[in-house]
Amino acid sequence: MSGTAPTAVTASTSAPGDGGAGGQRPLRAALALETLVGSLGLYSVIPVLGPLLAARSPGSGTAVVGAGLFCYTASAGLSATLAARRLRRISYAPGMVGSVLLSAAAFGLLPLADADWMLCGLLVLAGCGVSAHFLYSRVLVAEVVHDDIGRNRVFSLLQIAVNAAAALGPFIANALYSPSQPQKLMGVVALCYVAAAVVMLPGLPRGVRPPASSGRWPVGRKVLRQVVTTAAIRRTVVAGVLGTFVYAQFYSAFAYYVARQFDSATLRSFLLAGPAFWIVVLQTGVTAVVSRLMRAGVTPFAVLGGANLLFGLSMLTLGLHLEPAVGAVLAILVFSVAEMAFGPMISTAYAGLPIESSLEAFNLRQVCWSFGEALGAFSGGTLFVALHGQGRGRLYWDALAFVTLAVTGLLLLLARRTAPRASP
Incomplete structure (x- = not known):
């Protein structure tokens, strides 16, 4: 596998299956915690994203809902892949932190958007942040953890974090969302992403870029x-x-x-x-x-x-x-x-x-x-x-x-x- 793995997390050697547990524990903890917190923000907005879009643009009816959901889904799925060459020039730490902060800003500004194109544009930016973070984090695990069993353990840990957030998010959405005051929920969503940026930073390698x-x-x-x-x-x-x-x-x-x-x-x-x-x-x-x-x-x-x-x-x-x-x-x-x-x-x-x-x-x-x-x-x-x-x-x-x-x-x-x- 090409690329230079960060020495801070690969200095120790390990038997297959432990993935260098001692040296990589800070990275795994950082990724798991920020995935939990960031996903909590995402799954707190997803259940009410359609109603939020409809409420922000009552004159457009279902058109803006369909367009907005498409913009977010397409952007979250493919934007980082299409921009991979540019993302590769940015090292992991600023790239991953910047991507979650981009999502924080985009989701946080949704209640202020007063035009359909602004709503769709913000959702594209939010999706870009989600997509870039996903790509950076998975490539980082692939570069740092050098055996299949160790990688699967990390990816499983991230899946637990995502699904814990998916189970809790709808309750937060139902408790905080109001069509007349969406800023309350979206402020919490933005704070979740900011918190994700803060908790991941100590565990990320410095000065190392994707291959x-x-x-x-x-x-x-x-x-x-x-x-x-x-x-x-x-x-x-x-x-x-x-x-x-x-x-x-x-x-x-x-x-x-x-x-x-x-x-x-x-x-x-x-x-x-x-x-x-x-x-x-x-x-x-x-x-x-x-x-x-x-x-x-x-x-x-x-x-x-x-x-x-x-x-x-x-x-x-x-x-x-x-x-x-x-x-x-x-x-x-x-x-x-x-x-x-x-x-x-x-x-x-x-x-x-x-x-x-x-x-x-x-x-x-x-x-x-x-x-x-x-x-x-x-x-x-x-x-x-x-x-x-x-x-x-x-x-x-x-x-x-x-x-x-x-x-x-x-x-x-x-x-x-x-x-x-x-x-x-």
């Missing part, structure tokens, strides 16, 4: 050629896109299904908050199991494939002729376990690909994630809605489960056949 990429584009021709010609990279890309496609069903098709199927607001809230809750409770245990499997020789790709199989089973549960509440609860439980394995492992898998620049590897990851998630959300929001309206929603779940299980099974079989055999 260079192979060309002028975020994903250069050399890496694209590797995707086509290198089986391990190709399988990881296909498995990642497929997994994110199915993952996106939770926020599109499943959310629509829950809203239409169940009259109880308590049950709806329980189902939609389920993954975040279970991840906070069980992620550490799942990570320990995954670490044990990897020490026994299981590859990151095999774990990724296993997560996809669980995603497929969760969709199949919804397609069975079960009582709706039972099927939904079972689907959430299986989906949550799948997400606990998939979320950290997709970053771990891309970090370990035979790509010279970890920055470019994570650019590829982000492009694939955004493509799979956008396509999955579109499918869930169009095809499932149409089939559900015809009373044939189970057909969608069954078809999605079949495709996910079949494609993942084929990928795992191909990976097993091409794996190097141990010498006798």
